[in-house]
Amino acid sequence: MIISLGLGDDQHDFGYDAVADVWIESLWSNLLKIFPLPEGIYPLSRNSAITPRWKVSLSTKADLLLVESYNSIYDLSRLPDEFYVTIKDNIRTTAPLHFQDVRLIKFKTNGERYGPGDVLCLRPKNLPIQVRKLQKVLNENNVNIKPDSVFDIAEVTSEIPIPRPLKYKVTFQQLCEEYFDLTAIPRRYTFSILAQLTDSDLEKEKCLEFTTAEGQEDLYSYCNRPRRNIVEVLRDFPHATKNLNGEMLFEILTPIKPRDFSIASSYAKYRNEIHILVAVVKYKTKLVTERLGLCSNYLADLKVDDKISVWLKRGSFSFPKDTNDTVIMVGPGTGLAPFRNYIQERVAYNTASAHNLILFFGCRGKNNDFHCSDELLALEKENKLRLICAFSRDQENKVYVQHKLLEEASTIWNALKDKKAYIFVAGNSKNMPQEVRNAFVSTCIEQGNLSKEEAEKLIREMERTNRYQTETWF
Ligand SMILES: Cc1cc2nc3c(=O)[nH]c(=O)nc-3n(C[C@H](O)[C@H](O)[C@H](O)COP(=O)(O)OP(=O)(O)OC[C@H]3O[C@@H](n4cnc5c(N)ncnc54)[C@H](O)[C@@H]3O)c2cc1C
Incomplete structure (x- = not known):
């Protein structure tokens, strides 16, 4: 065995990096013992130049009509088990003055089958305000990518394939709304990229500090504890932000992950409906602006007849067959x-x-x-x-x-x-x-x-x- 299994915990204060960083260091050092490098060859430093994962060409007009005719960038590349649902009802189940907003959301379906314990999966979109904030910070730092700029993304190596929706031309606006997670909390890796982008010594020093083992406590206080998101970090590091381009955006911004919701209705009762019960995530930290959960706020904003794409997954619950139990x-x-x-x-x-x-x-x-x-x-x-x-x-x-x-x-x-x-x-x-x-x-x-x-x-x-x-x- 080269190294024993490492299990990262996303809910750890330092995120999965807490385990992953130490594990990766041990992996490299064990590999070097087994496969020593030839004399005169040394491992690359942690902060060596980052090569963008994909080649990105930007244009303004090409295929714009085609791109814009789709409701979602995922429309062209939906998986066979995805289906569309429309909102039938979006009802608040908590008292109007109660601090917690919980929604019973009812979707109209075409009778897609599900069972007790099953889970509904969907991809949220960023709230319009988050999109405006990202575009504003880029504009203020003279990053010249317009909302209607068309991104044409090409593979550099087959080891890093292009995700399905990016195989088609997409506008920057679409990427901001549907692909980049604008509420993501930056991790250590993000700061190593910002350190390379910035031409300010002060910013570079701060970013590099966040990439060291000793800097993790400070990184936690700056990002994780107040839940500072990537857009807010870009605003704090203008000398790095101004050097962003189409390719580096994909290094800095992570994709939105789908979310799961336990289905709250029975197929036997509602053949053409799926219900979910959603707690809308809103909370305060020491930052002035309230923190908003990405998916729950997206769902809370959906209106009757809005159409979204979803898919079903078996949940972990398996209920007994014998109804006498x-x-x-x-x-x-x-x-x-x-x-x-x-x-x-x-x-x-x-x-x-x-x-x-x-x-x-x-x-x-x-x-x-x-x-x-x-x-x-x-x-x-x-x-x-x-x-x-x-x-x-x-x-x-x-x-x-x-x-x-x-x-x-x-x-x-x-x-x-x-x-x-x-x-x-x-x-x-x-x-x-x-x-x-x-x-x-x-x-x-x-x-x-x-x-x-x-x-x-x-x-x-x-x-x-x-x-x-x-x-x-x-
Ligand atoms: C199998 C399964 C079933 C699920 N079923 C349901 C369901 O029926 N109903 C439901 O509402 N959710 C359900 N969830 C959770 C759901 O998938 C989402 O995680 C949830 O809606 C929050 O997503 P979000 O995008 O709004 O928040 P995100 O943007 O993902 O933010 C959530 C994160 O914010 C942080 N956070 C939240 N509150 C605070 C706080 N007060 N202080 C500091 N940090 C905080 C936490 O790190 C949390 O992980 C389920 C999840 C799974 C895996």
């Missing part, structure tokens, strides 16, 4: 989404019963962010669902789903002990999944008289046999 679902916040799908499916097939379909839902307040409350309460009334809610801020002490699980310990243990229960946990990946797991372990200890080790073993065994499943996101 007890299904315990823990879904605070938008974690409700996959369970709304599953519950609707059971209702549609007449197999929903409060006896063995139990949902633990959690939110801040009954009147603030109890998503889809009318339909859940109606199902509870009809005895099709056992609904247990934790409204964390409706009383002095904060009550979360894990507290409600402990209150229901005896019911839960009765289901677990017969090995007839399935547990599903969905929602925010921060503390909730671990707290919920701890509550199940405590239940086994207290109700089943198991030792801590035995209880842990039981839950681990449930995880191994897919009877305890988790799907969480940030």
